[in-house]
Amino acid sequence: LTHATVCVKCQLKLRRENKPYPTCPSECRSIVKNVYTSKRLTLRDLPGIWHYNWLPVKKPSDYAQRSVTYKSKYFSKELGLENLYVSFTGFWPEVKAYVGTGTFKELEAVVAIQYAKENGVNRLISASAGSAARAFAYIASREKFNVVLVIPEKVTEEMVVPMVDEKYVKTLAVRGDYCDAITYADKLHDSTGIAHDGGGRNPARRDALGTILLEAVEKIGFMPNHYFQAISSGAGAIATFEAADRLVGDGRFGKVYPKLHISQNEPFTPMVKAWTARSRTIESCDVEPENVLDVIYAKVLSNKKPLYGLSGGVFDALEATSGEAYGVTNREAEDTSKLFERLEGIDIHPAAAVATASLIKSVDQGKIGPKETVMLNISGGGLRRAEKELGKQRIPITIEVDKDSPPEELRDILHENLS
Numbered sequence: 001l002t003h004a005t006v007c008v009k010c011q012l013k014l015r016r017e018n019k020p021y022p023t024c025p026s027e028c029r030s031i032v033k034n035v036y037t038s039k040r041l042t043l044r045d046l047p048g049i050w051h052y053n054w055l056p057v058k059k060p061s062d063y064a065q066r067s068v069t070y071k072s073k074y075f076s077k078e079l080g081l082e083n084l085y086v087s088f089t090g091f092w093p094e095v096k097a098y099v100g101t102g103t104f105k106e107l108e109a110v111v112a113i114q115y116a117k118e119n120g121v122n123r124l125i126s127a128s129a130g131s132a133a134r135a136f137a138y139i140a141s142r143e144k145f146n147v148v149l150v151i152p153e154k155v156t157e158e159m160v161v162p163m164v165d166e167k168y169v170k171t172l173a174v175r176g177d178y179c180d181a182i183t184y185a186d187k188l189h190d191s192t193g194i195a196h197d198g199g200g201r202n203p204a205r206r207d208a209l210g211t212i213l214l215e216a217v218e219k220i221g222f223m224p225n226h227y228f229q230a231i232s233s234g235a236g237a238i239a240t241f242e243a244a245d246r247l248v249g250d251g252r253f254g255k256v257y258p259k260l261h262i263s264q265n266e267p268f269t270p271m272v273k274a275w276t277a278r279s280r281t282i283e284s285c286d287v288e289p290e291n292v293l294d295v296i297y298a299k300v301l302s303n304k305k306p307l308y309g310l311s312g313g314v315f316d317a318l319e320a321t322s323g324e325a326y327g328v329t330n331r332e333a334e335d336t337s338k339l340f341e342r343l344e345g346i347d348i349h350p351a352a353a354v355a356t357a358s359l360i361k362s363v364d365q366g367k368i369g370p371k372e373t374v375m376l377n378i379s380g381g382g383l384r385r386a387e388k389e390l391g392k393q394r395i396p397i398t399i400e401v402d403k404d405s406p407p408e409e410l411r412d413i414l415h416e417n418l419s
């Protein structure tokens, strides 16, 4: 076996079952992570993410994309940084980036679906505020794999992908916010038995995100001193920490973890507030406002139940790397988006603009030396180019429901639509 899945809290090696990922029988509710037999990073002669060995699947799919890291010339000069590396996941042919749905969620969907297929799961429910639903719709259509997507009704306008096959993709729009969509997805799982992909809890999804650091380290030659990313569930930050931990174990790329610099979009910054107070608990008042999707620029950064205080979560990753956290206003993010596009030549996803704005703040606050190596995770970009060159299809909404619809009703509605 290439890997074991382990509960971070009780260290139990978990049994592999016909599930999207193994869970701890002791109700630890902690992160479960993959521990790979090979402690060395192996660069395989395979395309896309499959180039890296630390993925929990037996066979690569024919998906051939991955993130692309390049050394910034113009934006770095603006910031006065000599070693700023941009890790770009999106569509930008000039740098050989061809991720059609334009965000790193696509990598997650690829590995989650491949893992599910290899472990006897033939249908997945996934809840998302946008990017992940688009990624799962596109990849499931390509892979001819069944998914049920649960999204907040407010984001249906943004549900555009290069290609979608309604035969495999069913989409439920919930009248409510992202949290209501997640709750609804759980109800749906309980009433239908269809497996929930688990979001950031799914280690297959996180290891897919981990390839972004692996690709960066392959390009740079060693681990960066600083890592910048905007977070919603926190899966990207946890994934990066886990990948860094494997690289430290390998030993050839440095022994020090990159310092994690995480950011969220004001006024919705529950993890920033908790970490600033060095608290493992998110205060319930910090997951207000109720209408978060109406007030933040980066709508995907609206997860109200992030993977924060639990064992192996964001708090632990920040603690282990002496991390930093930043709140970014809509105005700062939008201005940064324009600045980045003007200097680097590509449009970036709102969440990536939040991360980029936090890098500017960090430099302004003197937290980064001019010669230190910085990795900026541009988690999405090039959507306009992708739509122009790959075409676009709207993901059809199968059903629209109230957030309080009873599960029985859901099951019946679904039954009709799935048969």
Ligand SMILES: [Zn+2]
Pocket (backbone or CB within 6 Å): 007, 008, 009, 010, 011, 012, 024, 025, 026, 027, 028, 029
């Ligand atoms: Zn456990």
